[in-house]
Amino acid sequence: MRLLHTADWQIGRQYGRFAPEDAHALAEARFSAVERLARLATEQAVAAVLVAGDVFDAQTVSDRTIRRLFNAMQGFSGPWVMIPGNHDAALAESVWSRAKRLGAVPAHVEVLLEPGVYAFPQAGIAVLAAPLTQRQTSADLTAWFDDAESPEGLLRLGLAHGSVQGQLADDIDSPNPIAAERAARARLHYLALGDWHGLKQIDERTWYSGTPEQERFKNNGAGQALIVAFEKFDHPPRVTAHQVGKFQWHHWQETIRVDSDIDRLIERLEALPSPAVLALDLRGDTDLAGHRRLTQALAEAEARHRSVQYDLSALRLQPTDADIAALDADGYLGDVIDELRAQQSLQDDEASRDALVLLAGLLRERLPQAASHAEESESGLGMSSLAQEDSA
Amino acid sequence: MKLKRIRIEQLRQFQNPLVVDDLQPGINVITGPNESGKSTIASAIRAAFFERHRSSSVSDLQPWGDSSAAPQVMLEFDWQDRHWRLEKRFLGRKRCDLEIAGVHYSGDDAEEQLAELLGFQHPARGASKAEHWGIPGLLWIEQGAGHELRPAVEHAADHLQSALGAGLGEVTSSGGDEIIQAVATQKAVFLTATGKPRGEFAKLPGQIAQQREELAGLEARIASYRQEVDRLSELRKQHAMDAREKPWQMLRQQQQAAEKALANVETLQQAQAVDRQALQSCQNTLVLLREQLEVFQRQQQTLLQRQSAAQHAQETLQALREGETEIDVKHQLAEKNYRQARLIEQQARQQEQLSRLRQELERLSQERVALDDRLEKAYRVQAELLAQRRALPRQRIDEPTLEKLRKQHKQRDDLEIRLQSIATRVQYNILPDQAIELDGQALSMQGEILLLESGEVTIPGVGHLRIIPGGEDIGELSRRQRQLEDVLKALFEQLELTSLEEVERRVEAHQRLDIEIQANERLLSSLAPKGIDLLSQACETCKQQCETLSAQCRSQTALAEQAPSLVDAEAQRTTAEQALKLAEKRQADHQLALNGARRDAANSDVELQRLQAELSAPDRQQRERELSQQLVEQRAEYASLEQRIANRQQRIDAAQPALLQQDVQRFARSAEQLEKAAHDRELALTELHSRLEAHSAEGLEEQRAECLLLCEQLGRRFVEMERRVAALSLLDTLLKEKRHALTQRLQAPLQRHLNHYLALLFPQASLSVDENLIPTQLTRTQTFGMERGTLETLSFGAREQMGLISRLAYADLLREAGRPTLIILDDALVHSDAQRLAQMKRILFDAAERHQVLLFSCHPEDWRDLGVAPRDMQALKAVSDA
DSSP: OEEEEEOOOOBTOOOTTSOHHHHHHHHHHHHHHHHHHHHHHHHHTOSEEEEESOOBSOSSOOHHHHHHHHHHGGGSOSOEEEEOOSTTOOOSSOHHHHHHHHTOSOTTEEEOOSOEEEEETTTTEEEEEEOOSSSOOSSOTTGGGGGOOOOTTSEEEEEEESEETTTSOSOOSOOOEEOTTHHHHTTOSEEEEESOOSOEEEETTEEEOOOSSOOSSOOSSOSEEEEEEOSSTTSOOEEEEEEOOSOEEEEEEEEEOSHHHHHHHHHHHHHSOSSEEEEEEEEEEEOHHHHHHHHHHHHHHHHHSSEEEEEEEEEEEOOOHHHHHHHTOOHHHHHHHHHHHHHHHHHOOHHHHHHHHHHHHHHHHHSGGGGGGHHHHHHTTSOHHHHHHHHO | OEEEEEEEESBTTBSSOEEEOOOOSSEEEEEOOTTSSHHHHHHHHHHHHHSOTTOSOOGGGSOTTOTTOOOEEEEEEEETTEEEEEEEEOGGGOEEEEEETTEEEEHHHHHHHHHHHHTOOOOSSSSOOGGGOHHHHHHEEOTTOTTOOHHHHHHHHHHHHHHTOHHHHHHHHTSHHHHHHHHHHHHHHHBOTTSOBOHHHHHHHHHHHHHHHHHHHHHHHHHHHHHHHHHHHHHHHHHHHHHHHOTHHHHHHHHHHHHHHHHHHHHHHHHHHHHHHHHHHHHHHHHHHHHHHHHHHHHHHHHHHHHHHHHHHHHHHHHHHHTHHHHHHHHHHHHHHHHHHHHHHHHHHHHHHHHHHHHHHHHHHHHHHHHHHHHHHHHHHHHHHHHHHHHHHHTOOOHHHHHHHHHHHHHHHHHHHHHHHHSEEEEEEOOTTOOEEETTEEEOSEEEEEESSOEEEEETTTEEEEEOOOOSSHHHHHHHHHHHHHHHHHHHHHHTOSSHHHHHHHHHHHHHHHHHHHHHHHHHHHHOTTOHHHHHHHHHHHHHHHHHHHHHHHHHHTTOSSOOOHHHHHHHHHHHHHHHHHHHHHHHHHHHHHHHHHHHHHHHHHHHHHHHHHHTOSTHHHHHHHHHHHHHHHHHHHHHHHHHHHHHHHHHHHHOHHHHHHHHHHHHHHHHHHHHHHHHHHHHHHHHHHHHHHHHTTOHHHHHHHHHHHHHHHHHHHHHHHHHHHHHHHHHHHHHHHHHHHHHHHHHHHHHHHHHHHHHHSTTOEEEEOTTSOEEEEEEEETTEEEEEEGGGSOHHHHHHHHHHHHHHHHHHHHHTTOOOEEEEESTTTTOOHHHHHHHHHHHHHHHTTSEEEEEESOGGGGGGGSSOOEEHHHHHHHHHO
């Protein structure tokens, strides 16, 4: 018998740090992740899907968002068993009460808004649900599991949202505590947890599934869902992680010292499976040729991936004599380049770096063979959006 | 480059060949009058270099009128230790030959060699123009063009640049300006010319602020939404509790218990009220009984009072009666005194009257005497006036009559005098006893007779003697005299007078009378202003009054003789009157008191008798006893009632009905309020719920997320723009700075040469140069300070001087660059004064140390001190011809 454990869908989340179209695509990806979850559930023929809280990112999302979510769940006929988390707590008025008013919650979706034991005999499970009915609570909402009775013959499952005490790092999402040994104490066959966006095992019967679609530059196994398989009731389940997320998020911090560093970086960029969300911080030194290669490679990566954000401001530009010669910068233009180089190395000045790139671009434009590179010299400033707007 | 020899043939005025040789490496001065061919030599040199030998547009070089002539120029010069020989022929036999150190070039090749050497261009077609002349155009100054520098430098720019090496070219040739322009264009997208943000860059901060504001608004709404959700949850909890516990029900029960206790107390209170009523009526009866008994007692006391009052009234009456006689006597006395006083007062009044009458009589008597006197006088004057008036009209002679009379009289007297003087005098002296007669009139003794007409003297005894007066008009005169006498006589008769003296006297008398009459009239009017009759009446009236008064006096004298003065009498009478009034009042008062006392005495008696009768009535004793009995009974009942009420009141007080009342109200109100609160909560719950439903549908947090998204995107875009603007501004500034620095560096050598020459002309002056190496601004130290000005503002002479200095500086620059320099000055510096010219000659001499200079002038005397011998055109021609 198999179950699908997922959590932290965070439907309705927006991504301010991205360009508008990327932000939109990333928000969309959260819906498509639910569709993939439904597909996975069907493929794996699971008895039920357990969603451990934070289905919605906020209480007041638009009606359309609510309807779209439940539509995305059509791919699995159920039951979907879900509890509210801290983001979508079952308050007096909540996203849930609104969804019910709208009539958007389909029959095969069970939203457990009050704590209690819910039996699903057809699925063969009894769910001890600890939904959040406040935004935050300092009490362990699963405490009552220990003494709760559940029907014989059904799998005794815990469903909760919060942070397991003493197990997670300091950057926990909410203070809602859960005792680490809850599964054992409450004789649970499995405790499905949400709130921690990464994939994490607490003990052999207690897991955080993580969010199905990554939304942070954090390499903690996010973007997966868990298939929990029970051979026998008294044996711990076999838990396997399945990739669900569409976009891998990567945050690279690289230092460029020699030309071959750039080669390596370009190779890494080319090897990066698409579509990805990449944030790249570069520091160190490069000459104009290196800079050009880099910006060209980045431009290509931008075209292949969902989002490539890079900050080149810490990357010093050190034009070589060959660079200068190639630019045919004679007379006082050469003086200007020298001056900008000096300023850049003296003060690590962003403006002089930018000015240097700009000047190099303008000079290259003048060269008869370099007309085709005009576009790319613009983007060399790391202002791709601006360049697009300008040309529009 | 050193020009050695020039040969010209068939060129303008030089039909025959002209040779100028032995040209010196420094200055060469060629002089000659106007039209002597100096400029032709300069033109020939230009033509040799600039004009293509094949050019057909050089016919101006031909001598006048000789269209078949073939102008020919031959130049020989040294350059870079090689000998150059150039020979050019135009028009007729077109040819160009150039021999450089034995190597021969001809035609276009030769011309290209020259152009490259000297730095100029040949025209593509037609005659060579200024823009083709390049460096020679700059260094070869034509007549009157020395002050124009800018075009020449511009035409030579390319050659100067190539001559001055790569340095100058860098400024403009490699497209730096293009880059500056490109940067400016990009910068202009973001900033205005004055450096203010524009376009999107200017609008973004506003948009960001607007988004942030919107965001803040959304956040506030979300916060309030969350509070309301919490409140909804709280309300629901309370509502559930209300529904479960219904806390107002217990209060209702408490209210009912309190109401029951209150009802018990109220029953007691009603019984108490009944008893109180009885007590009250009992008390009233008591009061009534006591009052009746008191009435009986009071009647007994009244009887005693009445008896003493009756006695007192009798005593008073008696006393009053005794005093009555004395009061009457006093009254009679007072009356008598009063009558006496009034009599005396009357007498005093009469006395007073009499004395006034007497005074009046005295005054009237005096008036009467005066009036009588005046009347008498008036009569007298009136009589006098009457007499005078009567005398007056009889003697009246009017003035004309008198005058006529006087005139006539005088005429008559005159006539008589004349008659007597002409009349015949008859004087006689007759002896006594003897007598004679004249016209019957006896004459005796002695005498004289005047004869106016003939007379006859009769002398007795002797006869008659006739005497006839002589003279012609004696008769006439006599007649006139008689006529006058008649007139006079008639007048006198009319006046009833005889002589003039009388008349005169009468007139005088008349006047005197007039005066007297006037005096008397005035006297009379003063005596009797209203006429004598009135005066006489007044006299009469006065007389009658006197008589009346004296009669009154006489009649009254008898009445009052001894009376006191009126004032005293009046005082006495007043005193007596008051005394009488007092006495009368006393008498009246006494009478009143007496009557009152009589009435009191009578009343007292009646009252006394009535009371005595009442008291002695038979049923009175019986009634009094009954009343006393009733009183005792009522007292006992009152005491018992009081006891009952006190006992019951204790029970009522113990039950505290006021508190019970309050309890009932308190419990009722509390229950009501609890119910109402529960109801209100229910309403609020419904209201809040529906409101929240509406608010949740707005998707506030999603909106907030979108707003934040936009906010961050705009912010990022602004930062990007800022970065780009900073980079563009930096680049812009840096490009301009470097360009300026380079320009300055390139100008330095030219500047040095310029200042070298300039120092000779204006100590401590400097000439600035623009980026095209054209001198622009002269800065001089004057006595009053620094003076700055562009070359164009200088005088013609000064501009010419600056032009020459600049050209010499260019020449130095070219020489340093290893380029040939030949300076040709055609009639230069003609506008300079002697002092400047002297300085310019020092400059020229200095320049000639490095350059060959050909100087053409028509003023040989100006150039004697250049250390070379001027060469005269005539001499040159002569040598050539020979």
